[in-house]
């Protein structure tokens with residue numbers, strides 16, 4: 001997949017921020033959210049090629065788009081989420097709605113539908129979820145019955161109900177997952193098709209500037225050429241292929257919203273004087289409410305950037321990596337926003353200071369596009385398979401690579417990440433021998449532990465070789481953050497690993513040594529000093545206005 005040149009991407013991000021500054025001050029965002037209003041005019045502005053033309057981002061150049069890639073989507077999604085996650089969700093719904101087309105449509109279908117999107121700026125919606133089929137999409141009951149003429153299928157009649165669909169009540173076009181005789185398949189359905197109606201907007205906890213509605217399909221006729229990819233039964237595979245991208249987008253939402261809340265807290269901490277000095281100088285405040293959130297968010301960013309670059313390099317089948325990115329970034333964003341309320345004290349609890357709105361908004365990111373628990377499951381299942389297939393080498397080989405990085409760059413926590421990965425290999429092997437994953441809880445906890453160990457390795461690697469330019473932090477801050485995250489990971493693998501393995505009845509008295517518990521404790525030396533540095537660097541990076 002192509003990627004925008006750096007100047008073009010910067011130009012889009014700058015235009016987006018300027019548009020938000022002029023048109024979306026906090027008072028306007030609060031008005032939209034209190035009124036629970038879909039901002040149609042703003043969405044039209046965002047899609048207007050004369051202003052920003054956001055819908056063009058993912059459309060290939062040959063069809064009139066900009067031909068942006070996964071990295072561009074991540075940067076734009078992060079910037080959108082920092083402005084307003086409800087509006088960002090409206091934009092995401094179009095990206096999401098066109099993804100089954102991007103990954104599965106025939107060349108003719110792509111040319112027709114994507115060119116029309118570029119020209120008309122249609123709003124799209126993605127209709128997968130049903131009342132009884134959420135996490136378990138295989139349980140879907142919407143049907144697509146073939147209509148035959150002269151022995152040839154000329155169309156389908158779709159019947160069923162979709163639930164919680166973003167842009168559901170406002171879209172022009174819908175991609176709908178339905179069971180055809182050959183299996184689950186995606187279809188393109190237009191607004192206004194006979195038998196197609198939408199429910200009233202859902203009254204939501206957050207992202208209230210986005211429209212979420214149910215879809216009702218009663219014998220809705222679509223011609224056969226609306227079957228995406230022209231072959232029945234590819235729907236779940238296409239949905240899976242879409243996940244690499246869409247989970248990355250939602251990960252970027254967690255990152256953008258979480259950082260926006262955290263930046264507000266960092267700035268506030270410099271102005272708020274309590275106990276004889278600004279809160280930004282009080283460790284009990286910074287090391288609990290600010291620093292750990294900045295570290296988690298940047299660890300997630302390192303992983304997001306790695307996945308985006310791999311997608312842009314043409315790799316497919318990165319649904320698990322997308323899951324790790326989404327899991328960590330959205331949990332980190334949610335936690336950062338929660339802590340930002342605390343960091344602003346009573347002010348944080350009022351609407352005016354915006355962090356309570358961000359908290360309600362960012363909450364959805366741990367639910368849509370796959371819940372955090374489903375992410376844990378996805379990660380654990382896949383890496384469990386890798387462990388079995390490689391006969392335990394998967395993480396040992398990765399640990400060897402982290403050791404090499406440590407030899408070249410001893411200041412980024414790569415050595416600790418290597419220890420975490422080696423301990424993880426030992427933990428997985430013990431789980432295999434004692435059949436511990438018969439307990440679903442152990443399997444899910446392994447998913448969490450894997451996510452920490454992998455991000456520790458990636459964060460260390462990138463802090464040394466490719467420090468991000470997107471966060472506004474200096475390389476030495478990122479190095480300190482990578483060390484703090486690696487300490488967290490090594491402690492989690494050893495501590496949580498031992499806890500759950502023992503809790504589930506593991507049998508090896510030497511497991512504590514194999515999981516390097518003593519080394520994980522010793523690795524914490526220097527932690528508070530690194531946190532001191534990060535706290536003061538955050539103040540420098542985000543000074544009070």
Ligand SMILES: Cc1cc2nc3c(=O)[nH]c(=O)nc-3n(C[C@H](O)[C@H](O)[C@H](O)COP(=O)(O)OP(=O)(O)OC[C@H]3O[C@@H](n4cnc5c(N)ncnc54)[C@H](O)[C@@H]3O)c2cc1C
Pocket residue numbers: 093125126127128129131133134135136163164165166167204207212364367368369370371372373374
């Ligand atoms: C605001 C909003 C916008 C959305 N937009 C869209 C959209 O545009 N298109 C679309 O198709 N869908 C959309 N969704 C649906 C969303 O993707 C689903 O809500 C989500 O996948 C979870 O499904 P569910 O709500 O049925 O929860 P469930 O699947 O019932 O899950 C409930 C809880 O059980 C846990 N759980 C589920 N299965 C298991 C298991 N096997 N083992 C252990 N725990 C489990 C989950 O983690 C969760 O905590 C949207 C939802 C919301 C709220």
